[in-house]
Amino acid sequence: xxxxxxxxxxxxxxxxxxxxxxxxxxxxxxxxxxxxxxxxxxxxxxxxxxxxxxxxxxxxxxxxxxxxxxxxxxxxxxxxxxxxxxxxxxxxxxxxxxxxxxxxxxxxxxxxxxxxxxxxxxxxxxxxxxxxxxxxxxxxxxxxxxxxxxxxxxxxxxxxxxxxxxxxxxxxxxxxxxxxxxxxxxxxxxxxxxxxxxxxxxxxxxxxxxxxxxxxxxxxxxxxxxxxxxxxxxxxxxxxxxxxxxxxxxxxxxxxxxxxxxxxxxxxxxxxxxxxxxxxxxxxxxxxxxxxxxxxxxxxxxxxxxxxxxxxxxxxxxxxxxxxxxxxx
Amino acid sequence: xxxxxxxxxxxxxxxxxxxxxxxxxxxxxxxxxxxxxxxxxxxxxxxxxxxxxxxxxxxxxxxxxxxxxxxxxxxxxxxxxxxxxxxxxxxxxxxxxxxxxxxxxxxxxxxxxxxxxxxxxxxxxxxxxxxxxxxxxxxxxxxxxxxxxxxxxxxxxxxxxxxxxxxxxxxxxxxxxxxxxxxxxxxxxxxxxxxxxxxxxxxxxxxxxxxxxxxxxxxxxxxxxxxxxxxxxxxxxxxxxxxxxxxxxxxxxxxxxxxxxxxxxxxxxxxxxxxxxxxxxxxxxxxxxxxxxxxxxxxxxxxxxxxxxxxxxxxxxxxxxxxxxxxxxxxxxxxxxxxxxxxxxxxxxxxxxxxxxxxxxxxxxxxxxxxxxxxxxxxxxxxxxxxxxxxxxxxxxxxx
Numbered sequence: 001x002x003x004x005x006x007x008x009x010x011x012x013x014x015x016x017x018x019x020x021x022x023x024x025x026x027x028x029x030x031x032x033x034x035x036x037x038x039x040x041x042x043x044x045x046x047x048x049x050x051x052x053x054x055x056x057x058x059x060x061x062x063x064x065x066x067x068x069x070x071x072x073x074x075x076x077x078x079x080x081x082x083x084x085x086x087x088x089x090x091x092x093x094x095x096x097x098x099x100x101x102x103x104x105x106x107x108x109x110x111x112x113x114x115x116x117x118x119x120x121x122x123x124x125x126x127x128x129x130x131x132x133x134x135x136x137x138x139x140x141x142x143x144x145x146x147x148x149x150x151x152x153x154x155x156x157x158x159x160x161x162x163x164x165x166x167x168x169x170x171x172x173x174x175x176x177x178x179x180x181x182x183x184x185x186x187x188x189x190x191x192x193x194x195x196x197x198x199x200x201x202x203x204x205x206x207x208x209x210x211x212x213x214x215x216x217x218x219x220x221x222x223x224x225x226x227x228x229x230x231x232x233x234x235x236x237x238x239x240x241x242x243x244x245x246x247x248x249x250x251x252x253x254x255x256x257x258x259x260x261x262x263x264x265x266x267x268x269x270x271x272x273x274x275x276x277x278x279x280x281x282x283x284x285x286x287x288x289x290x291x292x293x294x295x296x297x298x299x300x301x302x303x304x305x306x307x308x309x310x311x312x313x314x315x316x317x318x319x320x321x322x323x324x325x326x327x328x329x
Numbered sequence: 330x331x332x333x334x335x336x337x338x339x340x341x342x343x344x345x346x347x348x349x350x351x352x353x354x355x356x357x358x359x360x361x362x363x364x365x366x367x368x369x370x371x372x373x374x375x376x377x378x379x380x381x382x383x384x385x386x387x388x389x390x391x392x393x394x395x396x397x398x399x400x401x402x403x404x405x406x407x408x409x410x411x412x413x414x415x416x417x418x419x420x421x422x423x424x425x426x427x428x429x430x431x432x433x434x435x436x437x438x439x440x441x442x443x444x445x446x447x448x449x450x451x452x453x454x455x456x457x458x459x460x461x462x463x464x465x466x467x468x469x470x471x472x473x474x475x476x477x478x479x480x481x482x483x484x485x486x487x488x489x490x491x492x493x494x495x496x497x498x499x500x501x502x503x504x505x506x507x508x509x510x511x512x513x514x515x516x517x518x519x520x521x522x523x524x525x526x527x528x529x530x531x532x533x534x535x536x537x538x539x540x541x542x543x544x545x546x547x548x549x550x551x552x553x554x555x556x557x558x559x560x561x562x563x564x565x566x567x568x569x570x571x572x573x574x575x576x577x578x579x580x581x582x583x584x585x586x587x588x589x590x591x592x593x594x595x596x597x598x599x600x601x602x603x604x605x606x607x608x609x610x611x612x613x614x615x616x617x618x619x620x621x622x623x624x625x626x627x628x629x630x631x632x633x634x635x636x637x638x639x640x641x642x643x644x645x646x647x648x649x650x651x652x653x654x655x656x657x658x659x660x661x662x663x664x665x666x667x668x669x670x671x672x673x674x675x676x677x678x679x680x681x682x683x684x685x686x687x688x689x690x691x692x693x694x695x696x697x698x699x700x701x702x703x704x705x706x707x708x709x710x711x712x713x714x715x716x717x718x719x720x721x722x723x724x725x726x727x728x729x
Contacts, residue, residue, distance in 0.1 A: 080585070086466060087488070096524065100447050104372045104527050112528030113591050113716075116435055117467065117488040122717020125585040131602055134585035134719055135496050138437075138488040139468035146485040153503045178449075181459040216483045218430075218475060273466075319472065320484065 003200040005155045005211040007326075008162075009071035010196040011064040012281045013037050014269050015188075019067055021285055024293055027268045030188055034176040035270055037191035054114070054123070055090050057170035060193035061120045062127060065164055069128070072197035078160035079133035080124050081151045083143030083167035085273020087117030090172050120168055133160065141238075141316035142216055143167055144194070144277035145324065149214045155200040166195035167277035179272075183317070187240045190270025194277035196284075204329040209287050212309075213325040220321055222252055225313075228323045233260035234307045236283050238276060238314035239298055240266035248318045261305055262298040276314040280324060283310040287328040332506045335574035336725070337562045338418025340410040341670045343555030343657045344379035348413060353674050356682045359701055361656050363539050363551050369521045370444070373530065375537050378521060379553025379658020381406060397464050398473055402440050402554070404464075406663075407432065407474040407518030410556035414514060415478055418560035419572055425479035429510045431501045432471040432486050432558075433493025433517030435662045438464035440522045470518065482510060488662070490715035491624075492583075493517050494557070495665030495723055499581050501561045511566035516558030516666035525661065526552055532591060534628045540659075542625035542652035543632050543697045545689040550626045553658020557666035559673075576673045579708070579726040580613065582606025586718025592630050597638025599720035600624075604642055604710060607722040617708050618648050618724075620681045622672045623697075624712040625652020626659050635712065636694045651684035651698040665713035665721065672709040672725045679706055 015030065016023040018040035042051050042059050045066045051059055061082075069075065086092075095111040113119075118136040125134050133154070137146035144167030151163040169192055171179070176189045204210050215228055229235065233256055237249045253260055265282045266275060286292055290306050312324040341348065344362025345355035355362065363379045383391070389399035391409070398404050415425065445461040463469070471486040487496040494517025501513030529535050529552060536549035567574055584606065586599025593600070608615060624635055632652075639647055653671050660667050675681060681704045684697035707727045714720045 084488075085468065092524075095528065096443060096446050097450070099443065099523060099527060100450060104523065104530075107527055107531045109528075109531035109591075112525075112531055115528065116490045116716050118435075118490050118715060118717045118719055119590060121489075122585065122587075122590060122719060125587045125718065126589070129587050131584050131587050131598060133583045134489075134717075135487060135500075135583065136489050136719075137485055138466065139471065139485045140466060142485065143468070149485075150500055150503070153507045153509070157503070157507060159503075174449075178459045178462045182463045216485060218472075218481055218484045320468075 003156050003158055003202065004204050005152050006199050006201045006204060007209045007211065007284055008197040008199045009068045010281050010284050011067035012278055013040055013060045013064050013193040014278055015190040016269060023268060024285060027295060033180060033188060035188060035190045055088055057088055057168050058120060058123055061166060061168040062123060064193045064195035065124045065166060068195040068197050069164060074162060074197055076128060076130050077132065077162040077164045077197065079154065079163040080121050080130055081147040081163060081165050082121035082136045083147035083274060084117050084120055084138055085140050085143045085169050087138060088115050088119050089170050089175055091115040093172055093174060140320060141273050141276060141314060142320045142322050143273055145214060145216050145322035149216060151198055152211055152214045155198060158200065162197060162199045164195060164197055167274035168193040169272045169274035171272055186271040187242045188270040190272055192272055192274040192278050194281050206329055208329050209284055210327045210329060212327045215323045217321045219319055222255060225252055225321060226255055229256055229311055231258040234310050235260050236263040236265060236279055236310050236312045238266060239264040240271045248315055261301055263296045264298045268295065276322065279312050283312055283326050287326060333564050334502045334505050334578040335562050335564060335567050336559050336576045336578060336673060337567050337572045337574050338414045338560035339575065339670045339673060340413025340417060341557040341667060342381055342406050342409045343660060343667055344381060344553050345656060347409060353678065355656060356671065357701055359683050359685050361685055363658050371523050371526055373526060376535050377539055377551045379551055380521060381554055400441050401438050401464055402520035403434055403436055403438065403470045403518050404473045406520060406556040407470060408477040411474055411478050411514060411558045414558040414560050422479055424512055425481055427510060428481050428512040428514055429501060429504050430471065430475045430481045430484045430514045431497040432474060433497040433662045434467050434470050434486060434519055435488050435490050435493055436519050436522050436525060437467040437470045439524050440520045443522060443524050489719035491661050492665055492713040492715035492719045492721045493662035495713035495721035496583060498559065498665065498669065498723060499583055499721060502578055502581060505561055505563050511563050513561040514558055515561055517663040518556035519554055519660055519662040521552060521554040536627060539686050540627035540655050541686045542627040542654055543684055543691060544687045545691050547627045547629060547632060549628050551658045553660040555657065555660045555663050555667055557663060557670045559669060574728050576676050577726045577728055578723060580607040580611025580724040583721045586720055588718050591716050593634035595634060595637060597634040599718045600635055600638035600712065600714060601641050603720040603722040604638065607710060607724045611724045613708055615642050618710050619706040620675060620709045621648055621650035622668050622709060622711040623650050623652045624714045625654055627654060647695045649681045649698050649704065651682055653682050655686040668711050669723060672711045675706055675709060676725060676727050679703055681706065
């Protein structure tokens with residue numbers, strides 16, 4: 001477990017400008033409760049004939065993955081590990097709809113073929129002809145962290161040298177309604193696609209961002225969570241403006257001494273089962289630029305903050321918690 | 330990564346029955362669990378399936394389960410198998426508190442969702458009966474299984490279609506080797522649904538007779554359902570608890586065929602890589618393998634591709650091999666765990682299970698085990714291959 005896990009590149013498609021860091025200076029603000037992702041120019045990454053066959057989440061996943069690989073100057077990583085809370089939701093929903101309307105005859109195979117959760121990770125594997133380790137995790141709001149934990153363990157252990165880790169979720173109008181009603185926790189529902197190349201290095205170079213630790217805890221005691229927060233803490237929380245969601249963070253941080261600096265990202269990127277991946281992306285950018293935009297602060301301290309470490313904390317309905325510690329060298 | 334990964338407990342439920350004893354008996358007496366549809370609400374009565382022979386009501390009664398668990402077949406099957414595994418490993422509450430639960434599923438709560446999807450569609454948005462859609466996702470089933478077995482340290486869910494459980498086992502082993510946990514409860518659970526029965530049917534890969542893996546006349550899969558879990562544990566913890574290991578997980582490999590979403594490559598590239606990696610990690614030669622529990626779904630494409638991959642490793646002298654899917658049906662996401670339990674039973678009781686239903690060899694390819702027979706078995710490879718070419722192989726070995 002001696003290698004360091006370094007973030008080599010990262011790309012996003014969300015309800016902010018796609019494949020861009022424009023949100024840092026001019027974020028798009030939404031009044032609605034549901035914001036679909038802004039589509040990038042797919043032609044740059046996918047040939048139009050292939051694109052026509054692919055559902056939205058697949059196109060986005062391919063796009064962010066290929067973008068992250070290009071930035072990293074890597075054609076073929078040792079592994080592809082993907083998180084997705086709902087998988088190819090649109091296709092699953094359409095297949096369910098056909099089953100409901102047409103019954104059990106006259107169904108077409110295409111929707112089913114692209115309905116399993118691992119369709120995303122396999123598609124990337126097939127597209128870049130990557131025969132390496134390929135896995136998919138689906139654990140509600142902790143899907144990205146599950147993929148990241150798998151990647152982190154294997155990089156640290158030296159089983160792999162490079163990995164494409166991502167998390168991708170699409171939200172259909174029906175699912176947005178269901179989510180809003182079942183989980184009022186989700187205030188601005190949106191869509192997320194994030195892909196990142198991580199590499200194993202014996203030692204970190206100046207300015208590199210390291211994933212120092214990844215933890216997933218199920219129904220933990222607050223004390224167990226606090227153990228993972230180093231002071232003085234800069235924490236990026238899954239706060240989304242909804243009291244039933246946010247109170248868990250407030251209770252937890254209330255027990256951390258030394259006035260932790262609390263940041264948030266869901267007010268501008270929205271929430272879905274892959275949202276924590278965009279938190280990971282945003283935290284990476286804040287560490288790289290050394291600047292924190294005003295709108296990222298949940299609690300603004302006096303004076304200027306130049307973060308060198310950020311701990312990302314996320315939970316789903318107070319049950320499954322995740323902590324990711326990022327460090328700038 | 331020198332830490333050994335021991336198996337100190339197991340639990341299973343499938344078409345062969347509930348529990349280790351029923352499974353062993355069926356395997357030894359060559360009794361298949363595949364039959365006509367009894368419980369799944371489907372018009373496809375012509376398709377044989379490997380159903381668990383309990384209605385949801387009976388499962389709920391067995392578990393004393395309340396809503397929503399009483400309506401979620403994947404969860405109930407999972408709880409039954411996971412509880413048997415926990416009991417068999419004699420895990421205490423404290424042991425469980427420091428353990429991970431890694432479960433594989435793709436169906437999740439789809440059986441419940443599809444029963445109520447019409448109600449959701451028929452209602453206006455503001456009166457949507459959305460509560461019933463809440464249990465659809467994969468991760469939800471793992472949470473509910475965790476809640477039934479005790480307070481675990483962490484959970485997650487792997488979802489790689491038919492190799493989900495095998496990949497859950499691999500993550501569990503990596504967590505143990507890295508020292509994140511001493512004990513991992515790993516496996517998978519999958520209930521039959523109209524969704525995937527019809528999905529596989531559209532691909533025209535379901536056999537209307539009992540499936541015949543590795544037979545020249547094979548035409549496809551019989552879908553099955555079930556759940557199985559293993560208790561993985563490091564040596565130190567097993568020693569401290571004074572528990573005897575059942576077997577060792579000596580090696581594993583995961584590779585991507587990177588060929589097609591629902592078909593395997595002709596030369597079985599992904600399967601070849603997965604098996605080769607597993608052998609390398611286990612530091613075993615191909616000739617050390619005494620039996621292969623093949624993925625062997627019974628589709629023309631899978632079996633030919635898997636045989637091609639096997640021949641790339643073993644040449645013309647393949648070890649004993651068979652598919653046990655004519656016993657259990659293809660239990661999709663659970664199959665990696667169900668067949669891991671079967672493999673461990675083969676090690677413990679020294680036998681190689683028959684590839685029941687097999688009659689005629691595939692031209693130019695090897696012949697599987699035709700009769701359940703006693704055999705000295707030290708090392709077994711268990712293959713699980715999923716859609717998208719998510720191929721994984723596990724090597725189980727006798728303790729010594």
